[in-house]
Amino acid sequence: MTNLLTPTKETASANSTLGAALDRIDGPKKVTGAATYAYEHAVEHVTYAFPVQSTIAKGRIAAIDARAALALPGVLAVLSHENAPRLVATDGAEMAIFQSDAVAYHGQFVAAVVAETIETARQAAQLVTVHYEQQPHEAVLRAESADLYKPDHVNPFYETDTESGDIETALAQAAVTLDQTYTTPAEHNNPLEPHTTLAVWSDDGAHLTLYDANQGAYRIRDTVAQAFGLAPEQVRVISPYIGGAFGSKARVHPQVVLAVMAAQMVRRPAKVALTRQQMFSVAGYRTPTIQRIRLAAGADGKLTAIAHDVIEQTATIQEFAEQTALATRMMYAAPNRRTTHRLARLDMPVPAFMRAPGECPGMFALESAMDEMALACGLDPIEFRLRNEPQLDPETGRPFSTRGLVACLQEGARRFGWQQRDPRPGLRRDGRWLVGTGVAASTYPARRRPSSARVRVESDGRYTVAIAAADLGTGAWTALTQIAADALDVPLARVHLEIGDTALPAAQIAGGSMGTTSWGAAIVEAAQALRKRLHEEYHDIVPAAGLEATAETGDNPAAQQFAMHAYGAQFAEVRVNRDTGEVRVPRLLGVFAVGRIINAKTARSQLLGGMTMGLSMALHEESVLDPQFGDYVTHDFASYHIATNADVGAVEVAWIDEDDRHVSPMGAKGIGEIGIVGTAAAIANAVYHATGIRVRDLPITLDKLLPMLS
Amino acid sequence: MNPFHYERADNAAAAVALLAQSPTGTFLGGGTNLVDLMKLGVAQPELLVDVSRLPYDRIEPLVDGGLCIGAMVRNSDLAANRTVRTRYPMLAQALLAGASGQLRNLATTGGNLLQRTRCVYFQDASKPCNKRVPGSGCPARAGYHRNLAILGASESCIATHPSDMAVAMIALDATVRVLGPHGERIIPLTEFYRLPGDEPQRETVLEHGDLLTAVDLPPLPFAVHSRYRKVRDRASYAFALVSVAAALDLDDDGTIRDARIALGGVAPVPWRARRAEEMLRGAPATEATFRRAAEAELAAAQPLPGNAFKLPLARNTLVRTLLDLTRDVTDVTEGATR
Structure with a gap:
C-alpha cells in the first residue's frame, strides 16, 4: 500500500519520496542545453516572421x-x-490579428514580414510603411472617470460585487475606522523565455504542428483549431520545456496566430519569437489598480466592517476583469462586508493573468490596511489578525478544509523574533539607515480541475506516465514523477514521465496554482486503476504486452462543501537610507500552510521565487505609461526593473505541517502563486515601521520617501 | 538590424582611414551599447570598423606620475588595476557600480565614454527624438523623464549621459587622446562633451573618423581619498539616478585645500561641479560648508515634475559623500600621528 492510499505516515511505502528534497530530474538536460525549448526545434526549410506594430493607440490603417x-x-x-x-x-480579439483595418492599441500587430532569415525579416519589417487615420485615445486609468462599468463577472467566474450587512452604518458607529486608497501600477510578466511559436503544416494542409511556449498545450490546441477552422485532432501542440510564463503564456497571444498564418502563406514552417520590447504590448500584463479599503472596528479590535472597492482597466477589444478584491471576501471576520470591481475600457493592450492575479494586488491593499488599522486600534498587527480570524468562510458560511493562517503567523513570529518588536515607528537607527519590520498575511485559493492521465507498465517493470501537463520551470517534471512512483509504489527510477504534448491525455493548464493538484489527482487515479487491474485480472504479473490504465478526474466535490485556500505569513526587515530614501530588504521570512509538500527543494524554490517577485513588486516593478502614445515606454530590462540578486537578502522559507485530502489525494495544495501574495504589504508595513512613512502607492521608490525623510 | 560591412583594422591609422570613407560608419569596441542600438534600428551604420583588437589595451604610468589608460582596456580590467584601485579609488568604484560583470568584461574605456543615453524615447525608433532624428521633437519633457536631466538640458533634449566611469574621470581632470584623419590631438574630458543646446545629436567635440586611443589621468595625489557614490532604483545593475564622484584634500586643521567633484545622472554630460569645488576651497570641512556648496552647484537646476526628486537627492548624496570623505581623510591622518 502506498501512503496515498493510506494517509498515515507509519505505513508509508519504502518507495515514497513525497516530501523529499529531490533534485530536478530535468536539471541536467537544462544545464547542458539538451532540453529543447520551442524556438530551438530544428525543422527544415524554416522561415521567420517578424511583426510590424502600430504606432498609434486608436484609429484605422489607411x-x-x-x-x-x-x-x-x-x-x-x-x-x-x-x-x-x-x-x-x-478566444478574444487580441489574437485576431490582421482581420480588419482597426487599430485598438499601441503595439498591435498591423503587418508582418516572413523571410528566409530572422535578420531579413526584422530589417524588412522596418521598411513596411503604414499610414494611419488616427483617432483620439484614452489610455489613463482614472478613479473619477464617468465611463467605469461593472463587468458581468471577474476572472475567471467570480461575482463582480458582493455585499452583506450594512457597511455605512457600521462605519458610522465604529470606535475605529479606516478609509484609504491604495494603488498598484501596471506590471509585465517578463518570463526569461520570450513568447515563441514554430508552426509546421503538413504538405496537404490537413495537420498543423506547433512547437510553442505555453502553460497548457490543449488550450492552445483548441483555440488554434477553432480559429483556423480545424478539428482539434488536426492540431498537435508540443511544449515539453517552458522558460517561465507567470500567467503570460496561459492563452493564445498574437505570436501563435502569426506563426500559423505565416506558415500557411509561404507553405513552409515559420518561427516567431517576440523581442523583449514586443512582450510589453501583446503578451498580457497586470492591470493597474486603484483600491479603496474601508475598515471599521470596535474598541475590542474586532472588525465590524470590511469594504474593498476596486477600479482597474481592461482593453476596448477584449475584457479581462481581475478579481482584485476576491481574497477580501474570505480573509477576516466581520458582519458587514462589501467588495466591488469597476473597469475602465481603455485604448490599451489587453491585460491578462500575471502572478496571482487578484490576490497579489488585492492583498497589498488589504494587508497594508490591516497594518494601519492594527496601529489605530493600538494592537500588534499579528494580534489584530488573530482577533479577526473567522471560524467559517465569511462569504459562503462553509467550513474551511484547512486554514493555517494563525499557525503561520505564530510560527513566523517565533522564527522572526517578532515578540521583541517595539511597535513605534522611526526609532531604530543603524548609522544612516532606519530599520523596521513588518508582517502581512498571504492566501491563495486551493483548487483543482478535471484532468486525465495514462499509466502503462511493461513486462520488465518500467512505467510510463503520460499527461499533457506543463512544467514552466516549476519542478512539475520532478513532482509528478514522485507522485506517480508513490502511487505505484515503485522506485522513482522506474517511472518515465511524458508531458507537454497534445498527443498525451488532456490536462488542466499550469495556472491558478492548480497544476500539481489537478495532474497529481489524475495520475494517482490512473495508478490506482492500473494496480487494481493488475491485481484483479493478472494476479500482479504484468502480461508480456504490458498493461495500461487511464483515468479522467471530474470536478472536486469537496469544493461544494468546503472553503479551500492556502495561507501564509510574510515577515520583512527593511532598511531605509536617511539621505537618499533607498530601501533595502536584508531579511524576508515566509511561513506557509499549503498542504502536503511534494518536493521540499522545488517547493522551496517556488515559494522563495514568489517572495522574490513580491519584493520586486514592492520596490521595483512598474510599467510606465506615456499617455501621449498610449504606450508602456519602459519596455526593456534597463527601464522595467525587476529585483537583481543584490536586492535579495536572506530569504527564509518554511511551512507548517498540513495535509488536506479535500483538495487533492496527495494532501497537497498549489504553491505556484501564494509566495508573491502579501510580500509587498509586509515590506510596505516594514517601511512604515522604519520611517513612519506610509507608502500606499507601489512601487516604493526612493522619491516617495525622500521628501518626508529630511 | 540592417546589413552592414564589418572590417577589422590592423592599426589605428588604417582604422581611421577606413572610417573616413564611410560617412555613416562607426567604430566598434565592446559593442555592448552599439549592437543593441543596431538591433533596435536606432543606429544604422553601413560600416563597422572593429578597433577592439588594436594595441590600446595597456594601463601604463606616465612620466608626470599620471596614468595612461588605453582606449581598448576593458572596464573590468581597469576596475581591477592595482594603481587605479589605490590611487584613484573613485574610478574603480565607478566602474564597478556600472553595468554587470558580463558587460564590464566586454565594454571598453573608449566605448564607455561614447555610450548613448538610455532615454526611452531615444531608444524607440517609432517615437520622436531630437537626438535621434533632429527636429522630430522631444516627448520626454511631457512624458517619462524620471531619470533625465535637471542640469545642462535644453528645450530640445533632456537626456542624461549614462556612464559612471566618465563621471569619475571628469572629476579627475582626465584628458583624452584622439587620433583623427588629420593627426593626433589631446582633449580635456571637461571639454570633450557638448551640452545639447539645439543640436542634441552632437554629443562630443569629435569629428567623424576620430578614434579615441587613450585616456590620461593626471597624478592628483589627493585622489587617494576619493569616493564614488551611486544612487539608483535597485541595489545593482541600474543607471544612476544621481551619482557623486569626489576627492578631498584637507589641511591638518580641517580646512579644505582642494576638491574634485562631479555628478552623474543629472545632466546630458558627466557634470563637473566647479561651483561646488570653488566654494569648498579654503572653507572648513563641515556639513554646513558641504551643504552650501551642493546648493550652489544645484542652483541652476531646472527640474521637471517627474525628476524634481533629484534635486534633494543630489544635494543629500553630495553632502553625505563629502562627510564620508572627510572621515576617511581624518581617520588616516589621525592614524599616522598616533
Missing part, C-alpha cells in the same frame, strides 16, 4: 506600403489585413 520590404532579397511575404487568412472564431 494604407500599407510593403513594396520596399517585398523588394528586399529573402523576403517571402508581407502579411496584413489585406491578405491574411480569415479566422473562423477567436
Whole structure:
C-alpha cells in the first residue's frame, strides 16, 4: 500500500519520496542545453516572421506600403489585413490579428514580414510603411472617470460585487475606522523565455504542428483549431520545456496566430519569437489598480466592517476583469462586508493573468490596511489578525478544509523574533539607515480541475506516465514523477514521465496554482486503476504486452462543501537610507500552510521565487505609461526593473505541517502563486515601521520617501 | 538590424582611414551599447570598423606620475588595476557600480565614454527624438523623464549621459587622446562633451573618423581619498539616478585645500561641479560648508515634475559623500600621528 492510499505516515511505502528534497530530474538536460525549448526545434526549410506594430493607440490603417520590404532579397511575404487568412472564431480579439483595418492599441500587430532569415525579416519589417487615420485615445486609468462599468463577472467566474450587512452604518458607529486608497501600477510578466511559436503544416494542409511556449498545450490546441477552422485532432501542440510564463503564456497571444498564418502563406514552417520590447504590448500584463479599503472596528479590535472597492482597466477589444478584491471576501471576520470591481475600457493592450492575479494586488491593499488599522486600534498587527480570524468562510458560511493562517503567523513570529518588536515607528537607527519590520498575511485559493492521465507498465517493470501537463520551470517534471512512483509504489527510477504534448491525455493548464493538484489527482487515479487491474485480472504479473490504465478526474466535490485556500505569513526587515530614501530588504521570512509538500527543494524554490517577485513588486516593478502614445515606454530590462540578486537578502522559507485530502489525494495544495501574495504589504508595513512613512502607492521608490525623510 | 560591412583594422591609422570613407560608419569596441542600438534600428551604420583588437589595451604610468589608460582596456580590467584601485579609488568604484560583470568584461574605456543615453524615447525608433532624428521633437519633457536631466538640458533634449566611469574621470581632470584623419590631438574630458543646446545629436567635440586611443589621468595625489557614490532604483545593475564622484584634500586643521567633484545622472554630460569645488576651497570641512556648496552647484537646476526628486537627492548624496570623505581623510591622518 502506498501512503496515498493510506494517509498515515507509519505505513508509508519504502518507495515514497513525497516530501523529499529531490533534485530536478530535468536539471541536467537544462544545464547542458539538451532540453529543447520551442524556438530551438530544428525543422527544415524554416522561415521567420517578424511583426510590424502600430504606432498609434486608436484609429484605422489607411494604407500599407510593403513594396520596399517585398523588394528586399529573402523576403517571402508581407502579411496584413489585406491578405491574411480569415479566422473562423477567436478566444478574444487580441489574437485576431490582421482581420480588419482597426487599430485598438499601441503595439498591435498591423503587418508582418516572413523571410528566409530572422535578420531579413526584422530589417524588412522596418521598411513596411503604414499610414494611419488616427483617432483620439484614452489610455489613463482614472478613479473619477464617468465611463467605469461593472463587468458581468471577474476572472475567471467570480461575482463582480458582493455585499452583506450594512457597511455605512457600521462605519458610522465604529470606535475605529479606516478609509484609504491604495494603488498598484501596471506590471509585465517578463518570463526569461520570450513568447515563441514554430508552426509546421503538413504538405496537404490537413495537420498543423506547433512547437510553442505555453502553460497548457490543449488550450492552445483548441483555440488554434477553432480559429483556423480545424478539428482539434488536426492540431498537435508540443511544449515539453517552458522558460517561465507567470500567467503570460496561459492563452493564445498574437505570436501563435502569426506563426500559423505565416506558415500557411509561404507553405513552409515559420518561427516567431517576440523581442523583449514586443512582450510589453501583446503578451498580457497586470492591470493597474486603484483600491479603496474601508475598515471599521470596535474598541475590542474586532472588525465590524470590511469594504474593498476596486477600479482597474481592461482593453476596448477584449475584457479581462481581475478579481482584485476576491481574497477580501474570505480573509477576516466581520458582519458587514462589501467588495466591488469597476473597469475602465481603455485604448490599451489587453491585460491578462500575471502572478496571482487578484490576490497579489488585492492583498497589498488589504494587508497594508490591516497594518494601519492594527496601529489605530493600538494592537500588534499579528494580534489584530488573530482577533479577526473567522471560524467559517465569511462569504459562503462553509467550513474551511484547512486554514493555517494563525499557525503561520505564530510560527513566523517565533522564527522572526517578532515578540521583541517595539511597535513605534522611526526609532531604530543603524548609522544612516532606519530599520523596521513588518508582517502581512498571504492566501491563495486551493483548487483543482478535471484532468486525465495514462499509466502503462511493461513486462520488465518500467512505467510510463503520460499527461499533457506543463512544467514552466516549476519542478512539475520532478513532482509528478514522485507522485506517480508513490502511487505505484515503485522506485522513482522506474517511472518515465511524458508531458507537454497534445498527443498525451488532456490536462488542466499550469495556472491558478492548480497544476500539481489537478495532474497529481489524475495520475494517482490512473495508478490506482492500473494496480487494481493488475491485481484483479493478472494476479500482479504484468502480461508480456504490458498493461495500461487511464483515468479522467471530474470536478472536486469537496469544493461544494468546503472553503479551500492556502495561507501564509510574510515577515520583512527593511532598511531605509536617511539621505537618499533607498530601501533595502536584508531579511524576508515566509511561513506557509499549503498542504502536503511534494518536493521540499522545488517547493522551496517556488515559494522563495514568489517572495522574490513580491519584493520586486514592492520596490521595483512598474510599467510606465506615456499617455501621449498610449504606450508602456519602459519596455526593456534597463527601464522595467525587476529585483537583481543584490536586492535579495536572506530569504527564509518554511511551512507548517498540513495535509488536506479535500483538495487533492496527495494532501497537497498549489504553491505556484501564494509566495508573491502579501510580500509587498509586509515590506510596505516594514517601511512604515522604519520611517513612519506610509507608502500606499507601489512601487516604493526612493522619491516617495525622500521628501518626508529630511 | 540592417546589413552592414564589418572590417577589422590592423592599426589605428588604417582604422581611421577606413572610417573616413564611410560617412555613416562607426567604430566598434565592446559593442555592448552599439549592437543593441543596431538591433533596435536606432543606429544604422553601413560600416563597422572593429578597433577592439588594436594595441590600446595597456594601463601604463606616465612620466608626470599620471596614468595612461588605453582606449581598448576593458572596464573590468581597469576596475581591477592595482594603481587605479589605490590611487584613484573613485574610478574603480565607478566602474564597478556600472553595468554587470558580463558587460564590464566586454565594454571598453573608449566605448564607455561614447555610450548613448538610455532615454526611452531615444531608444524607440517609432517615437520622436531630437537626438535621434533632429527636429522630430522631444516627448520626454511631457512624458517619462524620471531619470533625465535637471542640469545642462535644453528645450530640445533632456537626456542624461549614462556612464559612471566618465563621471569619475571628469572629476579627475582626465584628458583624452584622439587620433583623427588629420593627426593626433589631446582633449580635456571637461571639454570633450557638448551640452545639447539645439543640436542634441552632437554629443562630443569629435569629428567623424576620430578614434579615441587613450585616456590620461593626471597624478592628483589627493585622489587617494576619493569616493564614488551611486544612487539608483535597485541595489545593482541600474543607471544612476544621481551619482557623486569626489576627492578631498584637507589641511591638518580641517580646512579644505582642494576638491574634485562631479555628478552623474543629472545632466546630458558627466557634470563637473566647479561651483561646488570653488566654494569648498579654503572653507572648513563641515556639513554646513558641504551643504552650501551642493546648493550652489544645484542652483541652476531646472527640474521637471517627474525628476524634481533629484534635486534633494543630489544635494543629500553630495553632502553625505563629502562627510564620508572627510572621515576617511581624518581617520588616516589621525592614524599616522598616533
